[in-house]
Amino acid sequence: TGNAVYRDAIDRIKNDVSSGTQLQASMRQQDIFPVMAVQLTAIGEESGNLDEMLTKVAEHYEAVVDDMVDNLTALMEPMIMAVLGVLVGGLIIAMYLPIFQMGQVVG
Incomplete structure (x- = not known):
C-alpha cells in the first residue's frame, strides 16, 4: 500500500x-x-470461507468510500456554483463597466 503504517x-x-x-x-x-x-x-477463518469474508469486507468498505465521495461531491456543488457565479458576474461587470463609463462621459 501507499500508506507506511x-x-x-x-x-x-x-x-x-x-x-x-x-x-x-x-x-x-x-x-x-x-x-x-x-x-x-x-x-471466515473458523468457517473455512476466508476468501468470501474478505470479499465482503472489501465490498463493504468500497461502498462506504463511494458514499463518502458522493456526499463530499454533493457538499461541494453549491460552493462550486457560487464560485462560478462570482466569476461570471465579474466577467460581465468587466465587459459592461467601460461601456457605462463612456455613456456617462458623453452624456
Whole structure:
C-alpha cells in the first residue's frame, strides 16, 4: 500500500501468519484495522470461507468510500456554483463597466 503504517502492519501480519499465528489474531494485535474487518476475518477463518469474508469486507468498505465521495461531491456543488457565479458576474461587470463609463462621459 501507499500508506507506511498499513504497509508495516501488513509486513508484521505476514511474518506472524508465516510463523503459525491466526490471521485475525495478528490483525487484532496491530490495532489499526476496523473491528468489523477483524471479526469477519475470524468468522471466515473458523468457517473455512476466508476468501468470501474478505470479499465482503472489501465490498463493504468500497461502498462506504463511494458514499463518502458522493456526499463530499454533493457538499461541494453549491460552493462550486457560487464560485462560478462570482466569476461570471465579474466577467460581465468587466465587459459592461467601460461601456457605462463612456455613456456617462458623453452624456
